[in-house]
Amino acid sequence: MRTHRCGELRSSHVGMSVRLCGWVARRREHGEHLAFIDLRDHSGVVQCVVDGSVDVRSEYVIAVSGVVRDRPEGTANPRLATGAVEVTDCSVEVLSAAEPPPFLVDDRVEVDESVRLRYRFIDLRRPRMQANLRLRARVNAAIRAAMERHGFCEVETPLLWAPTPEGAREFAVPSRLHHGSFYVLPQSPQLAKQLLMVGGLDRYYQIARCLRDEDQRADRQYEFTQLDLEASFVGQDDIMGVVSDAVIAAARAVAPDRPAMIERMTWEQARERFGTDKPDLRFGMEIVDLTAVFEQTAVRAFAAPAVKAIRVPGGAETGRARLDALVAHAKRLGASGLAWFRVLPAASAETAEAEEAAKPSEGPGATGAGPELAADAGAARLDSPLERFLSAQERHGILSRTGSRPGDLVLVVADDQHVACSVLGALRTELGGLGVAEGPLRFAWVVDFPMFEGVDEAGNPVAAHHPFTMPHPEDLEKLEEDPLGVRALAYDLVLNGWELGSGSVRIHKADVQRRVFAALGISEEAAERRFGFLLRAFRFGAPPHAGFAVGLDRLVAILAGEEAIREVIAFPKTQSGADPLTGAPAELPPSTLAELGIRVVANRSGG
């Protein structure tokens, strides 16, 4: 039906007779003797020249037969990949007429997302969407190749699974043959892949669809895709090595121009330096500890267990209204307050020399915090409502520990350790954050997550990961007395401030598992009821195993430079879980409900 793709024609094709198929992207008629048709297929656009007028409209599907030639002198179009050539002497066959599209098939026009989704089949013709989906396919291919290289075996696991009440709300599927009983769609293949390990698969992976009935976000859909993997007779470092290989291979395959690197830090360090367990390492503004500086402070606002700060480079221009808004924002985030210090030059030009001369006597003597203070801090002064309450030592401490220079802004939160860091971490991202397409690809492994996060209403610790996560061997003896101080062999992968995935070493010994269930307040009966099939499997020879899951939608979105994963999913749903294209979710006919043994008792949408 066709000899070439539109976007591939170059000067090397000149002289060839070609037949192309595609959509009419654009049509320019010059009277009855000359017309141009920009013909588009997935590969790109090429200009076709018709001698005479043609009866085609935008988005008609046509076949064009003609001869490739160099464009006449001065008419080449450098903005087009095929812009050096054109197809001439064209005869046009209409394969399919088209109504005028609801919006232009063009990356440059912005269209409301619900309209795009209702006409997703048109939206997908846009180069941006074509590029995103093809990029995604190449990521999948690179990942599969990496996993095969590492000896992993791709296995598919069921979508119709058993209810295993866990963290996320599950989607239920009624059983036609067993009225009143339900399958659920898996939140992840977590339990299945552990069974595969007991089954001796040794190394499993899958590009798996996961389903969670939780509220959606820019980076969350009901259905999403994970690179899911599990391996036997391995430890944390082995898993991290394989996953690192896979994601770096994916990054190199589709974004070779963006430097990609992976580093590793503990959960504790991440919280301390970035105020979050998903740090964005593309920029500095790390959290600085000023607690020691204010140990003896007379400033009541700074009398707190922890005093933390971030330096906003160039932030001294921030106006009062904006600063007030930041303070209010910090309070909304849970801080008792936010102090700001604009860092200004010490003095005007004529007094600079005097400042220079005064420095040595003032600096080290006054602060006792090291000789580097004078050099760093001497040329700056602080502008803040709190400034006059500060001691000289505190002034210097703020400047030197944050490494501030004139023109910067320093934000300080005094609170307990956790609040101070997380509030500053949030402010750091807001004030310094880069766009998703900007900068390098800074992967980070965050290891040594706590085993439990807080306690529930019954006073039982809440598992931070899932209940089969192995406690850190060094903390095993604390499991009973100090559960909240126990670290887990659990690790997250973070990319540019997005959580990409998490994994853990699993418990394969019955006694450890019993102790963890006990710590979680899960009785033996409850454990048997919820995970009985897995526990039974473990009694028949469970290898030590560990695994991981990478959120592919997020990875692809970042690699594609998209803020929302909807842009890298062919048919996503809206935030309320609807699909404007298909009308899902939709009611079922009464006969179907009857067959399923389902009676609808209430209709919240008032139908």
Added chain:
RNA sequence: GGACCUGUGGUGCAGCUCGGAGUGCACGCCGGCCUGUCAAGCCGGAGGUCGCGGGUUCAAAUCCCGUCAGGUCCGCCA
């Protein structure tokens, strides 16, 4: 469950503070002209439940209340 933003011809926006005739801009669409354009150009034209419902008012796109939809975020996502 909650907060905020948005909703105006097919598309994107302005108009809304300070109420006065559906007023405007760009694109698209339809017709005409045009032999080298390329988001072609020029001329003409059609196209509207101002998301929906209620209220205030002599008068509502505009003010108020409610509601629906889309988005962003909090909660939630072991």
